[in-house]
Structures are given as structure tokens and as C-alpha cells.
Amino acid sequence: MAGTLTNSAGATSFRFLNGDRFSPPSSIRSASNLYIRGRNAPKASLHAVIDEPLVESKMKSMSLYDVLNVERNATASEIKSAYRSLAKRYHPDASGSEQNDDDRDFIDIHDAYVTLSDPTARALYDLKLSAGFELRSGGLYTAAGKSSGFYAGRRWETDQCW
Amino acid sequence: MSEEVGYTVASDSDTAREETSPEVAIGIDIGTCQCSLAVWSGSQVELIRNTRNQKLMKLYVTFRDESPSPVGGVSNQLSHEYEMLSGASIFNMKRLIGRVDTDPIVSHASKTLPFLIQTLGIGVKPFVAALVNNMWRSTTPEEVVAIYLVELKALAEARLKRPVTDVVTVPAAFSRLQLTRIGRSCAMAGLHVLRLMPEPAAVALLYAQQQLSNRNMGDSGSEKLGLIFNMGAGFCDVAITATAGGVSQMKALAGSSVGGEDLLQNTMHWLVPEMDVLFSSRGFDEIKSMRILRVATQDAIHRLSFQPNVQIDIDLGNGTRICRVLDVEEFEEINKAKSTQASTRWKLASGVNDPFGSLDLLTIQVIAHSIGIRADNNSFVSIIDRSTTLPAKREMLFTTAHDNQTEALIVVYEEEEDDDDDEKRVLLGYFKVVGIPPAPRGVPEINVCMDIDDSNMLGVMSGIVMPGSGTRHPVVPLMEVRMPTADDGHGLCEDALNRLGSTLDLVTLHNKLDT
Missing domain, CATH: 3.90.640.10 (ATPase, substrate binding domain, subdomain 4)
Incomplete structure (x- = not known):
């Protein structure tokens, strides 16, 4: 149970120690590249973040079928159960989601599911896919890495109130 | 405005937590007039009883002259209902928390409750006071809830003999401002809050758990659609969920302040x-x-x-x-105008539970209110629509409304749908983006990105890109603001913003980007 608690406890339990330090255990979950992108990050690193999307992450080059781990001809119920089992693993609330070290994100999984579970949207997507269009488009920030929040490194106990 | 001071809340209970490891998560259902407390026992949800063997505890706080601190309904015993209505007891605070005095709910309450709720109708927090010894003693809704939560926490720790962390359920109708307020009460009471969870989500979780435990009695993996309807004294919530195999996907969530x-x-x-x-x-x-x-x-x-x-x-x-x-x-x-059904029951459904047991359960939640910004000539443009699955991240492009406009104001609202379909906007905060290179209107691209993370924190980020400059890099540093930043006087603040005029306006550029 302690393990599952870390998940959400980590989200709210940054303690303010002396001045500007955060207790290390709480940063486990945010030990992604986002950690450096706190509010005090120098200008240069903000630009670096914007440059980064040019180097497409593994996730971005996958098709929506790859995201959900299903075949191109998967049935609706296969898609649904694939989504559910991925949700159990990758949803931030899921127990043990902090142990995932791959680049998958629940928002991507959900977006893939939304498209593939709607027959019209899926047909349209299939068409695009077979025509060899760009697989996934990203905007200024969606491409900016794992989308667990741009202030992911900052979470203080008092965030919930003041 | 949110004060950036006050990071001193970390109390001794925090250090205690680190030493005695086996802490336990409890669920707190703060109702309008009653409250209940639950813990996951390992196999089922158990409600914790108070010293008078009650599972549902009356939620009120009595202010007294002689006692150093006020007492709440957890430990205090009323000799009669009248005692609660003497003016010295404050209750129904859940309906008032985070509301300003122009809100009809506040003005109705001020006319029907025995204690003092003074309103001036100017868009600020109402003045609340209890009658103690022929004197009105001021308090705040947050303080009253906090006093009560202190007692609840003491009760839970006495019963479970372990430090506790908390999951607090809130109505779906709660705005982000109200959530912040409840959060503040919890912090004042020294609770370690894991999550503020919409009440229907807690019910959905319970349903998923029951479905899992009944699995051997029938069909296993088939999806069940459920409608959750929860009406209490102060709020009414409705949610639709699809549940299978311990995972409950919320399809829609709505709430109203009718009860x-x-x-x-x-x-x-x-x-x-x-x-x-x-x-x-x-x-x-x-x-x-x-x-x-x-x-x-x-x-x-x-x-x-x-x-x-x-x-x-x-x-x-x-x-x-x-x-x-x-x-x-x-x-x-x-009651025709107000209520959906002639539901004369008073009891709150006490569907509280602890979602962090060893069970493999998950409720995938959705957002109850749309969040967007003011654009297109003072209208609300939604960026994250209601019923979007959480966590969520959406972005949208805007542009300038005037030639050579160098600054733009991003005003963030949350929109609730009312019973009569008129939308009510709640101001969450605002910030100015500056340094837009002079250009004809419609040329600069102002990207606004909203992000709600797994602990339901909302962040708003903005950046400026000049098309045709050969680069997609922002021309000035990006700006990110955590919301809500508007606070007690958000009604007043909104009026002031409206007086600023249209020089800082934004216009939608195209439809939402594909994500």
C-alpha cells in the first residue's frame, strides 16, 4: 500500500525545507527531463525545450494502433480492452504507474483510444495512415515532451491551498 | 490575489509521518449538513463511528465564550436541534465556501440561516459571524470547515491508532475556486490530502470494486454502464460511467448547487x-x-x-x-422551479471509500466544467471542454485584435452550466503576454495551452510565434501560470478587468490543434 501512496503523495508532498530545497524522495515521479523546466530555469533551457520536438520521441513516431498495442484490424472490443489494460498501467492514479520507465503517457493512450473507438474517426485516420501522412501532429507544447505538466517539478505541500 | 507567503503549514504531523510508516488513507465526505468518514479495511469499506456511535455526523461548529476553541459536531452532543440554531453555531458552510456575496446562493443563505452572513453585493467574500454572548464573532467558511476537520482527524487517528492521509470528496459542481478553498481548510486542519475527488468518482470506484468482487458470481469482463445520481442537502451530482474489470471510465460528469x-x-x-x-x-x-x-x-x-x-x-x-x-x-x-425530483430525503449517500487499497481499481475521471479564455469580443472560448478525460492537455491558437498590438490579456474562466442553461463563468485568473512584435492584426500567433495534471492542478501557458519569420521559436519567453490566482474578491476583480477596455483583446485564430 505504501507503494501506491507514493504515487499521489508524491504529487502533493513536496516540503519546504530550508529556503529552496525539495525533499528528494518526492521527486521520484518527476524525474523526467521536465524537472529542469521549473520556473527558474534559464531562458536558454526554455528554448531548448522548444527545439527538442524536432528530435521526435519514440512515442511520436508510433501509429495510434502501436500506442494501444493492437493490430490494424483489431475489433472495437479489442481496442477497448487494450485501452483499459493500458490505463491500469499508465494512468497516474494506477498503482505502480511510477515504475513505468518507458515514454508512454496516459494522455496519448486516451487520445488514441478516442480516435480508434469512433468508427468515423478511425476510418479517417486509417485513410491518412495509408496515404502516408504525418502520423501525429504536435503543436508548440504538445511536442514539448511528456505531458505530465510543465511545472511538474514544483509541487509543494501548500500548493493545495495558498 | 493568492499570497505567495505562508509556506509554513508543514506541521509536526509531517515529521511524525516519516517515522511511523504504516499510515492509512481515509475518505472524508464533507456534506452540507452531515459528514462521514471511511476507511478501506482490506476487504471492504468501513465507516468510522464517532464516540456516540454515529456514522453520519452533523456538520456544525459552535462558538463559545468560555471554551478556548470552538467545538464541532464530531465530539459535541446537542441536547436538541434548537441548540444548533441559536446563532452560535455555524453550519451549511460547504454551500458558502469560495462564493462571493453577489452569488444568489449566498444571499438566500443570508436570509434563512440563524447566524450572520453579511453581504454587500459587491463581489467579495461575505462576512460570517456567530453570536457569542450577545456579540457577533467573525469567522470564515474555511475556518469553520477546518475546525471540524481537526476533530475528524483526531477521531480517525484515535480509532485507527495510526497517522492518516486523506481523500476528501467534493461535489462535481465545485468550481476550482471552491476546490482551492476546501484545500485551504484541509491545510489549516493539518490534513495530508491525497486527493480532492468528485463525489461521483468515489461512487464509481465503489461500484468497480463491487463488480470485481462479484465477478466469480457471473459474467466477468463485460462492460456495465452506470448512472450515478447523488443528491444531498447542498448539491446534486450526476455522472455516467462505463465499468469493466475494475476500471471505470467516466463518460460525463455534471453537478448543480441544488439540494x-x-x-x-x-x-x-x-x-x-x-x-x-x-x-x-x-x-x-x-x-x-x-x-x-x-x-x-x-x-x-x-x-x-x-x-x-x-x-x-x-x-x-x-x-x-x-x-x-x-x-x-x-x-x-x-419546489418545481428548483428541484429535479421531489426528493425529500435528507440523508447524504455516504459513498465514501479509500481508493488506495491493495485493489487494482481505477476510475478515469473527467472534468466537470469547461475551462477557457476570454476572446472574440468578450466571449468565452473553451479550450478544455467539459467531460474531457483527466489528465488533459489542450492548446489553441489566438491572434491579436488590433494592428500593432504588442500586449494581450489572457483571462481564464471556468464555465458552469446552470439549470436554466444560462452559463455562469467563474474567473480563475489572468495574465498579460507582452512583447508581441508589431504586426497587422491577425498575424501573430498566440498559443494558449492548458494542462490539468494528475492531481487536478491547472496550468496555463502561453507563447508567441511570428509566422513567416522562418522559425517556430517563440519570440519571447513562454509564460506559465498556475490557476486559480484570482481569490476572495474574484467578482470585484472581474468588474475591474472589464473596465480595461478592448486594447488587450484576443481573437481565435483557427480551430483547436489536433493533439
Whole structure:
């Protein structure tokens, strides 16, 4: 149970120690590249973040079928159960989601599911896919890495109130 | 405005937590007039009883002259309902928390509750006070809830003999400002809050758990659609969920601030139409009349749930005597405008649970209100639509409304849908983006990105890109603001923003980007 608690406890339990330090255990979950992108990050690193999307992450080059781990001809119920089992693993609330070290994100999984579970949207997507269009488009920030929040490194106990 | 001071809340309970490891998560259902406390026992949800063996505890706080601190309904025993209505006890704070004095709910409450809720109607927090020894003693809704939570926490720790962390359920109708307020109460009470969870999500989780444990008795993996309807004294929530294999995907979530308290207030007004005038001075006699009326009305509504009509005969003093018969049809007529059904039950469904047990359960939640910004000539442009799955991240492109406009104001709102379909906007915060290179209107691309993370924190980020400059890099540093930043006086603040004029306006550029 302690393990599952870390998940959400980590989200709210940054303690303010002396001045500007955060207790290390709480940063486990945010030990992604986002950690450096706190509010005090120098200008240069903000630009670096914007440059980064040019180097497409593994996730971005996958098709929506790859995201959900299903075949191109998967049935609706296969898609649904694939989504559910991925949700159990990758949803931030899921127990043990902090142990995932791959680049998958629940928002991507959900977006893939939304498209593939709607027959019209899926047909349209299939068409695009077979025509060899760009697989996934990203905007200024969606491409900016794992989308667990741009202030992911900052979470203080008092965030919930003041 | 949110103060950036006050990071001193970390109390000794935090250090205690680190040493004694086996902490336990409890669920707290803060109702409008009642409260309950639950813990996951390993196999099922158990409600914690107070010293008087009650599972549902009355939620009120009594201020006293002699005692150093006020006492709440967890430990205090009332000799009679009247005691709660003497003016010294504060209750129904859940309905008032995070609301400003222009809100109709606040002004209705100020006319029907025995303690003092003073409003000026200018868009700030109302003044709340309890009558102690012939003196109005001021307090705040946050403080009252916090005092109560302190008692609850003590009760839970005494029963479980372990430090506790908390999951607090909130109505779906709660705005982000109200969530912040409840969060502040919890922090004041020294709770370690894991999550503020919409009440229907807790019910969905419970359902998923029951479905899992019933699995061996029937079909296993098939998806069940459920409608969750939860009506309490202050709020009414509806959610639709699809549940299978311990995973509950919420499809839609909506809530409204309609509850039993409205039925009560309407009925009181029906009995004494002139009550607003009658009780406006709030002297001792008025408070006494008020509580006689309230108790009699409450009692009448209770009885109407099992009998066709009820005789009301009360003496309010000052020569005002009410003698009327209220039947069910009439009661329904009185409340037709407000209520969805003639639900005369008062009890809150106590569907609280602890979601962080060893079970493999998950509720995938959705957002109850749309969040967007002001654009296109003072209209609300939604960026994250209601019923979007959480966590969520959406972005949208905007542009300038004027030639050579170098600054733009991003005003973030949350939009609630009302019963009568008129939308109510709540101001969450605002910030200015500066340094837009001079260009004809419609050329600069102002990207606004909203992100709600797994602990329901909202962040708003903005950046400026000049198309045709050969680069997609932002021309000035990006700006990110955590919301809400607007606070107690958000109504007042909104008025002031509206007076700024249109020089900082934004216009939608294209439709939402594909994500």
C-alpha cells in the first residue's frame, strides 16, 4: 500500500525545507527531463525545450494502433480492452504507474483510444495512415515532451491551498 | 490575489509521518449538513463511528465564550436541534465556501440561516459571524470547515491508532475556486490530502470494486454502464460511467448547487413570505423565530416523505402565528422551479471509500466544467471542454485584435452550466503576454495551452510565434501560470478587468490543434 501512496503523495508532498530545497524522495515521479523546466530555469533551457520536438520521441513516431498495442484490424472490443489494460498501467492514479520507465503517457493512450473507438474517426485516420501522412501532429507544447505538466517539478505541500 | 507567503503549514504531523510508516488513507465526505468518514479495511469499506456511535455526523461548529476553541459536531452532543440554531453555531458552510456575496446562493443563505452572513453585493467574500454572548464573532467558511476537520482527524487517528492521509470528496459542481478553498481548510486542519475527488468518482470506484468482487458470481469482463445520481442537502451530482474489470471510465460528469437546503428555504418562504423583512434585523427574537420556523419546516418535509399532507402550526412570537396544511402536491409545486425530483430525503449517500487499497481499481475521471479564455469580443472560448478525460492537455491558437498590438490579456474562466442553461463563468485568473512584435492584426500567433495534471492542478501557458519569420521559436519567453490566482474578491476583480477596455483583446485564430 505504501507503494501506491507514493504515487499521489508524491504529487502533493513536496516540503519546504530550508529556503529552496525539495525533499528528494518526492521527486521520484518527476524525474523526467521536465524537472529542469521549473520556473527558474534559464531562458536558454526554455528554448531548448522548444527545439527538442524536432528530435521526435519514440512515442511520436508510433501509429495510434502501436500506442494501444493492437493490430490494424483489431475489433472495437479489442481496442477497448487494450485501452483499459493500458490505463491500469499508465494512468497516474494506477498503482505502480511510477515504475513505468518507458515514454508512454496516459494522455496519448486516451487520445488514441478516442480516435480508434469512433468508427468515423478511425476510418479517417486509417485513410491518412495509408496515404502516408504525418502520423501525429504536435503543436508548440504538445511536442514539448511528456505531458505530465510543465511545472511538474514544483509541487509543494501548500500548493493545495495558498 | 493568492499570497505567495505562508509556506509554513508543514506541521509536526509531517515529521511524525516519516517515522511511523504504516499510515492509512481515509475518505472524508464533507456534506452540507452531515459528514462521514471511511476507511478501506482490506476487504471492504468501513465507516468510522464517532464516540456516540454515529456514522453520519452533523456538520456544525459552535462558538463559545468560555471554551478556548470552538467545538464541532464530531465530539459535541446537542441536547436538541434548537441548540444548533441559536446563532452560535455555524453550519451549511460547504454551500458558502469560495462564493462571493453577489452569488444568489449566498444571499438566500443570508436570509434563512440563524447566524450572520453579511453581504454587500459587491463581489467579495461575505462576512460570517456567530453570536457569542450577545456579540457577533467573525469567522470564515474555511475556518469553520477546518475546525471540524481537526476533530475528524483526531477521531480517525484515535480509532485507527495510526497517522492518516486523506481523500476528501467534493461535489462535481465545485468550481476550482471552491476546490482551492476546501484545500485551504484541509491545510489549516493539518490534513495530508491525497486527493480532492468528485463525489461521483468515489461512487464509481465503489461500484468497480463491487463488480470485481462479484465477478466469480457471473459474467466477468463485460462492460456495465452506470448512472450515478447523488443528491444531498447542498448539491446534486450526476455522472455516467462505463465499468469493466475494475476500471471505470467516466463518460460525463455534471453537478448543480441544488439540494435539500433549497427545498427547505423555498418551503420556509412559502410559509412566511415576508420572512426576509421580518428577520432582517437579526435580534434575539428574530433568531428565535427563525429557528422555530426552520425546525418546523424541516420536520414537515421529513413527514411529507411518508404521509400525504402535514399540518404546520407554529408561533413565531411577535404575534406571528402560522397555521397551514402543506400537502405533497403543494410542496412539489413550491419546489418545481428548483428541484429535479421531489426528493425529500435528507440523508447524504455516504459513498465514501479509500481508493488506495491493495485493489487494482481505477476510475478515469473527467472534468466537470469547461475551462477557457476570454476572446472574440468578450466571449468565452473553451479550450478544455467539459467531460474531457483527466489528465488533459489542450492548446489553441489566438491572434491579436488590433494592428500593432504588442500586449494581450489572457483571462481564464471556468464555465458552469446552470439549470436554466444560462452559463455562469467563474474567473480563475489572468495574465498579460507582452512583447508581441508589431504586426497587422491577425498575424501573430498566440498559443494558449492548458494542462490539468494528475492531481487536478491547472496550468496555463502561453507563447508567441511570428509566422513567416522562418522559425517556430517563440519570440519571447513562454509564460506559465498556475490557476486559480484570482481569490476572495474574484467578482470585484472581474468588474475591474472589464473596465480595461478592448486594447488587450484576443481573437481565435483557427480551430483547436489536433493533439
